[in-house]
Structure formats: C-alpha cells, structure tokens
Amino acid sequence: MRKLTWFNVTSLTLGFAFLYLPMVILVIYSFNASKLVTVWAGFSTKWYAELFQNQAFLDAAWVTLRVAVVSSTFATILGTMAAYVMVRAGRFYGRTLFSGMIYAPLVMPEVITGLSLLLLFIGIGLDRGILTIVLAHTTFSMCYVSVVVSSRLVSFDQSLEEAALDLGCSPWQAFRLVTLPIIAPAVISGWLLAFTLSLDDLVIASFTSGPSATTLPMKIWSSVRLGVNPQINALSTIMIAIVTVGVITASLISKRASVRALEDEQAAART
Amino acid sequence: MRRFTLIAIPYFWLLALFLVPFLIVLKISLSDTALAIPPYMPSLDLSEGWAGFMAFLTELDFENFVWLTEDDLYWKAYLSSLQIAFFSTVLTLIVGYPIAYAMARAPEEWRPTLLMLVILPFWTSFLIRVYSWMGILSQEGYLNQALMSLGLISEPLIILNTNIAVYIGIVYTYLPFMILPIYAALEKLDGSLLEAAEDLGCSRASAFWLVTIPLSKQGIIAGCFLVFIPTIGEFVIPSLLGGSQTLMIGKVLSEEFFSNRDWPVASAVAIILLLILVIPIILFQRNEQKQREAEK
Numbered sequence: 001m002r003k004l005t006w007f008n009v010t011s012l013t014l015g016f017a018f019l020y021l022p023m024v025i026l027v028i029y030s031f032n033a034s035k036l037v038t039v040w041a042g043f044s045t046k047w048y049a050e051l052f053q054n055q056a057f058l059d060a061a062w063v064t065l066r067v068a069v070v071s072s073t074f075a076t077i078l079g080t081m082a083a084y085v086m087v088r089a090g091r092f093y094g095r096t097l098f099s100g101m102i103y104a105p106l107v108m109p110e111v112i113t114g115l116s117l118l119l120l121f122i123g124i125g126l127d128r129g130i131l132t133i134v135l136a137h138t139t140f141s142m143c144y145v146s147v148v149v150s151s152r153l154v155s156f157d158q159s160l161e162e163a164a165l166d167l168g169c170s171p172w173q174a175f176r177l178v179t180l181p182i183i184a185p186a187v188i189s190g191w192l193l194a195f196t197l198s199l200d201d202l203v204i205a206s207f208t209s210g211p212s213a214t215t216l217p218m219k220i221w222s223s224v225r226l227g228v229n230p231q232i233n234a235l236s237t238i239m240i241a242i243v244t245v246g247v248i249t250a251s252l253i254s255k256r257a258s259v260r261a262l263e264d265e266q267a268a269a270r271t
Numbered sequence: 272m273r274r275f276t277l278i279a280i281p282y283f284w285l286l287a288l289f290l291v292p293f294l295i296v297l298k299i300s301l302s303d304t305a306l307a308i309p310p311y312m313p314s315l316d317l318s319e320g321w322a323g324f325m326a327f328l329t330e331l332d333f334e335n336f337v338w339l340t341e342d343d344l345y346w347k348a349y350l351s352s353l354q355i356a357f358f359s360t361v362l363t364l365i366v367g368y369p370i371a372y373a374m375a376r377a378p379e380e381w382r383p384t385l386l387m388l389v390i391l392p393f394w395t396s397f398l399i400r401v402y403s404w405m406g407i408l409s410q411e412g413y414l415n416q417a418l419m420s421l422g423l424i425s426e427p428l429i430i431l432n433t434n435i436a437v438y439i440g441i442v443y444t445y446l447p448f449m450i451l452p453i454y455a456a457l458e459k460l461d462g463s464l465l466e467a468a469e470d471l472g473c474s475r476a477s478a479f480w481l482v483t484i485p486l487s488k489q490g491i492i493a494g495c496f497l498v499f500i501p502t503i504g505e506f507v508i509p510s511l512l513g514g515s516q517t518l519m520i521g522k523v524l525s526e527e528f529f530s531n532r533d534w535p536v537a538s539a540v541a542i543i544l545l546l547i548l549v550i551p552i553i554l555f556q557r558n559e560q561k562q563r564e565a566e567k
Contacts, residue, residue: 005376007369007373008369008372008373008376008377009373011369011370011372011373012370012373012374012377012385015366015367015369015370015373015446016370016388018366018443018446019388019389019392019443019446020388020392022400022403022404022407022443023392023395023399023400023403025403025406025407025413026399026402026403026406029406037406038406038409038411038412038413038416078280078281078284079281081277081280081281082281082285084277085277085278085281085282089274089277089278092278094282097290098278098281098282098285101285101286101289101290102285104289105289107500107501107548107552108545109501109503109504109505109521109544109545109548110504110506110521111504111506111521111524111525111541112296112504112524112541112544112545115296115524115528115537115538115541116292116293116295116296116541117288117292119292119295119296119299119534119538120288120291120292120295123295135288136288138284138288139284139285139288139289142281142284142285146281171273172273196394199396200396200397200398202397202398202507203506203507203525217396217398220398220399220402221398224398224402224405224511225510225511227405227409228402228405228406228409232402233406236396236399236402236403239395239396239399240395240399243391243394243395243396244391246394247387247390247391247394248387251387
C-alpha cells in the first residue's frame, strides 16, 4: 500500500478546506445575533424564527417543492423512455436528430434554454406560471435522466430480457419484471438528479415563470442582489443540512441496491 | 405499434419543447425590432397561404447580426466571456489536479469518502455556493477581517465586484467537474509504470511529466471542457460577484431581453453564443469518443 506524501496530504487538506470553508462560515454566521452579518455578536436563532414567519419565503419554498416533485417525476418517466429508445429500439427514422435533442440541452447555456422556452410560451399564448416552469424543468432534466439511465441499460445483460420474452412475457411485462428492477438504482438516481436540478434552477425558472409563481431560488436571488442577508444565511443552512443528510442516505441506499442488483444479475446468469 | 408510441412520446416532447423553441429563437433573430406586442416584425401569417409565407421569408434579414458586429459592446462581451472562461479553466486545472492526484493516491478505503466529499457540493444549491463568497470577499468581509487582524494588510482589499471575485467563484463552483474526470483517469493508472520509469533512471518529477500527465490527458481534457463550456454562458456568477466592468455574454443577453426588451437582438446574441460553443462541444465529443474506443 502506498503512503500519502506530505504534498498529497497538503493538497487534500487545502482542497477540501477551499470546498467546505465558505459553507461552514455561512452555517456559523447564520447563528449570529447581529444584523451586521460580518460582525459576530453572540449565538442566536432569531434569523430562523424570522425566516419561518416570512410568508414570501414559505410560499416560494412550497412552489419550488411542487415544481420539483412534478417535473422530476415526468422527467424520470420521459427520460427512462428516451434511454430505452436510444439503447434498445434499434434504427428508426430520425434517430440522429433524437440523440442530438437528448445531448444538446446538456451543453446548452441556461440563458438560451430559458429564452427559447419563454419565446415559445409567448408564441402559443400559454400563461406563464407553475405549469410553464414544470414544462421547462421536465424538458431539460429528462435529458440528464436519460443519460444516467442509458449508461445502466448499456451495461446490463440483454439476454435476460430476451429470456423473459422467450418464456412468454409481453414486452411490457419483460420491462416491468426484468429490466426495471435491474435499472431501478439508475432510475432513482435519475429522479434525484432531476429533483435537485429543479430545486436549484434560477435562470430557466426566471425566464419561464410569470408574476403568479416565484420559486425559492428566484426569491433568494432578489434578496441577495442587495447584499448579504442573515435570513438567507439561515435558509442556506437549512438547505445544506437537507442536502447533506439526503446525499449520505441516498449513497448508502444506492450502494446497497447496486451491490444487490449485481448479485442478482450474477446469480441469474449462473442459473 | 407499441414501439412507435414508445419512441413518439419522448421524441415529440423534445421536438415541441426543445427544437421548436430553438427555431423560434432563430426566426426572431432574423426579424426586426418593432414597437408592438410581441415586439418584433414580421409575424408569420398562415391565413394567406404560400404567398404569405414567401412574403414572410423576404422580410427576414441578418440586420441584427450586422448590428452586433458594429456595436463593440457585444464583441467585447464575447471576447471577455471567452477570456474569463479560458483563464478560469486553467486556474481550475491548477487547483483541481493536485486534489485529484492526492485522491487517487490515497489509501483505497478512504477513496469512496473522498469522492463523496467532492460530489456533495455539487448537490448543494449553486446559488448558495456563489452567495457564500459574497460575505467572504466583501470589503468588511471575513477575508479582509482575517488579513487585517493578522497584520498582513492595513487597508481592506477590494475583491468583491471585480473580475478576481468572478474567477474565485468559477473555480469554486466548477472544481468538482475538473476533479472527477481527472481522478477517474488517475485511479486507473498502473503504479508499476511509474516504478518502471524510475527503475529506468527517471527522476520522480520527470516520471510525473512523462508518464502520469500523458496517461491522465483524457481526464484533463474532459475536465477542462466540462468547466470551459458552461462558463462561457455563465450568468449567476458574474451578476453576483462581478462588477459593472465584468462583461459576460450571459449577463448581456438577459439584460438585452429584460431591460431593453429587444428580443431580436437578444436572440441574435444567443445564436452567436451557440455558434461559439459548437467548436468546443465537438472537440469534447471527439475526446469522449476516443476515450470510449481506448477502453474497448
């Protein structure tokens, strides 16, 4: 086994300090009693109390959560279908265009995605609000889902599916009983990715939403443009805490699930 | 029939919500600005049939694009976006490579944890991560406080609202994108190759330059593109951390659209931005393909 040299230890320490120190400072100062965010004046949770009384933030959080749940669910269904089409459907008319449309949104600058969708919604006269944000988020996150799911589809043994079909399953049954359980970890991580992308998105939401719907990132944006704000520090701390707990739990679950899926697959291949 | 439905649903979704909107942007970029709702001319009128369509086509022109070349604001914004993206990619590489290297050299049982520590910030709100630097870099911020109490400076440094803050913000938020592909390449690297190089008389440093760097080239290239491509169109970082002299095209585009309400020019700015992005994207795709072929 190799030992870490002092150089490697230093770069790991400095690297992770750089990645985590800003967030740690944010968390510490969210408990600062002073309104002057950069001057420490004792421990207090008053910004949290104020935050939970701020109706505008609560409303925005509720909008964001609804948009994220609905759009990531649609994105997962559509993205899984798209992945299946890309990996399994063989040749069909317009396949190149299809794969182009899957990959292009991944590299498209957000300002352009937002602008183009806004122009579409105005063009067809759709009122901007929660619905248009959901449509926009579903579209760009389904591409991420399909990339995640198709990498799993490529790596799994197709003969399992063929065996199910030979044994009298309908294609849908084969998908539901064989394919879906095997790709489930990828589908779940696709959903989580879509959910986070939606929660996090500021640019596309600002373009596609109307006066009736403000998401949390839009609300944060409009208040931090004026400078550092203790309520936002408290809000950030809550969001960081949720993400940390979520990611650690998800990685433990997906690790267990993928180990089990691999064992199942190997067991099935042996028998 | 079932196969058709399976293909058709995602296909038409993407056609309607990706390709059509994009064509609308293209069309509006060729239209003229007008004081109307919507604020551009001509609008397509299909009631006159083919003749109406032809009349519509003849009214489209490249005026907005010509205008973009004449007003040097746009040139400067494109160039400075490319410049900021280029330098911040180099900086991210310099910061990220040693971290990826040390991760790949760490004891095997640490690696999953280290990997998770790199991925975790990616799941945290981008906006909040950028915002966290506002408190650090401002004039009475934590960095200035720390430096002044150490006696290193006597007057606060002005960092926030300058390009330096933009660079820091980009390196910070895109660092995981640089670390992960380089780590993936370095982890696969066979340690015996380095031993062989040293046995054959290479010094440690030259073994690093002659063996490690070339073998992690694919990871370096992938990481650089993953930072460079999204940085060009970046909007949040220059708006929050940059100052009035920070020109980046993403910011110009949204100002053109929301403040000036000039849709045709905003659309033309978007089309040119995409044309600029096509080259790095194709190069990136090629690199990925090469990597896939090498793995086979």
